Amino acid sequence: MVSLSGVCSVAPILRRIDYTHGIQEDDNEAAWNEAWQKYNLNSSEPAHKRELMQALTQTRVVWLIHRSGSH
Numbered sequence: 001m002v003s004l005s006g007v008c009s010v011a012p013i014l015r016r017i018d019y020t021h022g023i024q025e026d027d028n029e030a031a032w033n034e035a036w037q038k039y040n041l042n043s044s045e046p047a048h049k050r051e052l053m054q055a056l057t058q059t060r061v062v063w064l065i066h067r068s069g070s071h
Helices: 012-026 029-042 046-056 062-069
Strands: none
Touching: 012 029, 012 046, 029 046
């Protein structure tokens, strides 16, 4: 999908699937940290923040979820 500004954007449902799949399949600290940074720094849109938070909770590395509560 291309926006009016000519920048390619991803449909929200595909973005959510991509984030969740990346967290579940990579299941490492680097992938989780990248999504965490996007959540904290790059997203001002509430729906986008919700997608990222939902994906972040899909990790199998439980201590990463606990760490997010302390930030």
